[in-house]
Amino acid sequence: MSSFDTIDTLNADTDIASEKRVLVRVDLNSPISDGAVQDNRRFERHAQTVQELSDAGYHVILLAHQGRPGDDDFVSLEGHASVLETYLDCDVKFIDDTYGSRVGESIGVTEPGDVLLLENTRMCEDELPEADPETKADTTFVQSLSGHVDAYVNDAYSAAHRSHASLVGFPSVLPSYAGRVMETEYEANTAIAKKEFDGTVIMAVGGTKATDVIDVIDNLGESVDSFLLGGVVGELFLRASDIPVGFDISSETDRYDTQWERNSEVINSILTDHADQITLANDLAYDDAGERAEVAVDSITDKSVSFMDIGTATAELYADMIRDADAAFVKGALGVFENKDFAVGTVQVLEAIAETECFSVVGGGDTSRAIEMYDMNKTDFDHVSIAGGAYIRALTGEPLAGIEALESETV
Incomplete structure (x- = not known):
């Protein structure tokens, strides 16, 4: 268990009774299409924390970010307020500023249960860059x-690996607590290292960012009994096993060779130290004139072909x-599941997890998206994480x- 306080502690704190103003950091960072924010699971998940605080009678003041300065998805949060509102039993008011007299006045006129979203924190020059x-x-x-x-509530687990002002600055000056998303994400994503399991612990590892997941394998060698590899990382481990895959076949791509150069030493070390824990593919699929084909x-x-x-x-x-298995964790897709012809690996692994009673955590935005794409029920998994970088850091x-800011002694 973590050593930070949660909303339960906030509710029990007689110095911060309901009707008080609570600053809540959420993560509503989402895809932007034609200038409009697209709905995703983050809105639904954070709405649970926001609704709970609103129902308890707090004045809920929200902080969130979208994109980075200079990027196409660096936009105002006005549209985010409308999307979030669809998941709440109350209106979400919006102000196009992050602090100052206008914000102070807007906060001052809120009523118990009101929800007010402030402007994109990254439009405030104090938010970036990272600092202590x-x-x-x-x-x-x-x-x-x-x-x-x-008081301050941090519910933005998926951004918790960033040392930005809205994430680490407020716990030093306000009584601070973890929201429900922060609480559940932290407990689920650290379970692989902290939870005791009676049987076998399996982890399916894939995706295109091999460097990240190779570090996961290296770190969790003592906690996981078997790693099931696919995607780019699977090909790189096959390459280390003298199979002629795991390299780019065109000078126009750089998916394998750079990552091999960066990670080959660690991969070979893992194969030496944890050979009995690594399970590699014995066949691969590729596109043959628009049809799925397979080769041993x-x-x-x-x-001579790209394996998908x-x-x-x-x-x-x-x-x-x-x-x-007694527990199953997933990080990264095992194939290009967006194309149904090459979703076999990812979907069969997820369906097997859903069918069993094992403890399960599915992490990473792409992999969790496959659950929705192929009509699986997310309630069949113990936890479907909305975090990417923070999930990797935890593993x-x-x-x-x-997290460290919440765990530190506050005022």
Whole structure:
């Protein structure tokens, strides 16, 4: 269990009774299409925390970010207010500023149960870049805004690996608590290292960002019994096993070779130290004139096609191993599941997890999106994470600045 306080503690704190103003950091960062924000699971998840606080009679003041300065998705949060409102039993008011007299006046006229969303935190120059909590706490943004509220709640687990003002500055100057998303994400994503399991622990690892997941494998060697590999990382491990895959076949792409150069030493070390824990694909799938075709790994003599999924035999093997497991974790897709012809590996692994009684966590935006795309029920999984970078940090044992700020002694 974590050592930070939660909303339960906030509700029990007689110095911060209902009707007080609570500043809540959420993560509503979402895809932007034609200038409009697109709905995603983050709105629904954070709405649970917001609704709970609103129902309890707090004045709920929201902070969130969208994109980065200079990027196409760096836009105002006005549209986010409308999307969030669809998940709440109350209106979401919006002000196009983050601190100052206008914000103070807007906060001052809120009523118990009201929800007010402030402008994109990254439009405030004090938010970026990353710095230590003391430095961020001393910014005009934090000092000014904290004077208008009574407590701070951080619900933005998916941004908790960032040391930005809205994430680490306020716990130094306000009584601070974890929201429900922060609480549940933290407990689920650290379970693989902290939870005791009676049987086998399986982790399916894939995706295109091999560097991230290789670090996960290296860190969790003592906690996971079997790693089931697919995607780019699976090909790189096959390459280390003298199978002629895991390299770019065109000078126009750079998906494999750079990551191989960066990680080959660690991959070989993992294969030496944890060989009995690594399960590699025994067949791979590729596109043959618009149709799915498969080839046995041991019959590959050179890489002349792009592999887009683990093969059917491998998918069945992985699914069987998961059905016998006591816990199953997923990080990264095992194939290009957006194309149904190459969703076999990802879907069969997820369906096997859903069919069993094992403890399960599915992490990473792409993989969790497959649950919705292929009509699986997310309630069949113990936890479907909305975090990306923070999930990786948790699995690799790296500290999360937002968590550390909540765990530190506050005022």
